[in-house]
Amino acid sequence: MSSHPTLNLISPARLLDVLPGFEAHLASEGAGWQSDRQRKAAFFAEHCTLDGLYEIDEGSVRELVHLLWAFSGWTHKEWLCGEILKSGLATIQDALWQLFYGDDLLDHRFDFFKMHIRMMGAAAISELLAEHDPTIYPMWNKRSRRGLIALGVDESLLPRSSQISGAQYVAYAHLMRRLLADVQIHAPHIDNLLTLDYLLFYVSQQAMRAPEAASSLYTWAADPADFHHDDVIDQLLQLGDGLGFEVDKEVAIVAGSRIDAVWRSRIANLGTITYAFEVHRHGNRDSAIMNLHRASTDPTVQKVVVVANEKELAIFRREIASMPESFRKAVGYFDAAELQHALEHLDALKITLHTLGLMNTASLFD
Secondary structure, three states, X not given: OOOOOOOOOOOHHHHHHHHHHHHHHHHOOHHHHHHHHHHHHHHHHHHOOOOHHHHOOHHHHHHHHHHOHHHOOOOOHHHHHHHHHOOOXXXXXXXXXXXXXXXXXXXXXXXXXXXXXXXXXXHHHHXXXXXXXXXXXXXXXXXXXXXXXXXXXXXXXXXXOOOOOHHHHHHHHHHXXXXXXXXXXXXXXOOOHHHHHHHHHHHHHHHHHOOOOOHHHOOOOOOOOOOOHHHHHHHHHHHHHHOOOEEEEEEEEEOOEEEEEEEEEEEOOOEEEEEEEEEOOOOOHHHHHHHHXXXXXXXXXXXXEEEEOHHHHHHHHHHHOOOOHHHHHHEEEEEHHHHHHHHHHHHHHHHHHHHOOOOOHHHHOO
């Protein structure tokens, strides 16, 4: 019988199995992680104090975007910075102050930040909090979830959505603080939630490389009938950027048509190729169809795509079936649940490229 107390949330055997490899990883590739942590710690010490927050300028925002692991998978970071800055510097400063130092409950502070700052989802917000105080706040992202499942955490204890609410984050933070205490029984040097997150990163890498990797590591979309419109738009942009496209949101492709998201590629001798996406959760389908029809008249647009849940897509197919053939052929249908799978497969590709030495470790922190 072990002399240690039994872990409550994870499998002791799985933890003990991965710890030697993690220690070796820390001594080699982990140097890059340590360097990233030092750069972020220096940024937070300078800019994220009570007084320093209100001195943040555009340059500071751009530096932060390049430092956050949540955005490291983005190719076109300048576009991303521009979108965030559209929130307004004063709004960004105030939202950061509220997030770190506000008197409101954590769930309200989390939701307030997400509501007011463009392109800042749960992964980025949780990373900001974790850097502010890693003894209290954990990071939340798909990598964390994969690592937790691989260590034996019951899936029912974890959110199934990438874009969690403030209330979900509060529950997750409580669970992670309990889990840190469990892990420290066998690995006391994992001294805070940031180091624990790096262990989960390592574990998730190993799990994804395994040929018998459980499908649950890739399946975490929320109920496909109930997704957040703006979150899906941001995920479309992330997928397009990861595939090498130039991306944009809320674009007026032609007069009278404002499309939720576009992917563009400039090809020599062919000019620009554009793919237009309209996200539909519920409500008037006629408006979405009209938007797509108008966008399809632009000569650069190769495909217009409806993004919705399976039930809504079936209705779109029936309604578009009676429209002119040229438009019918221009329309694609993308199940919002499949968008999550596509992002997961993109992440798996990054792991493969990293294994081959074609992508550095830091680029996997997304």
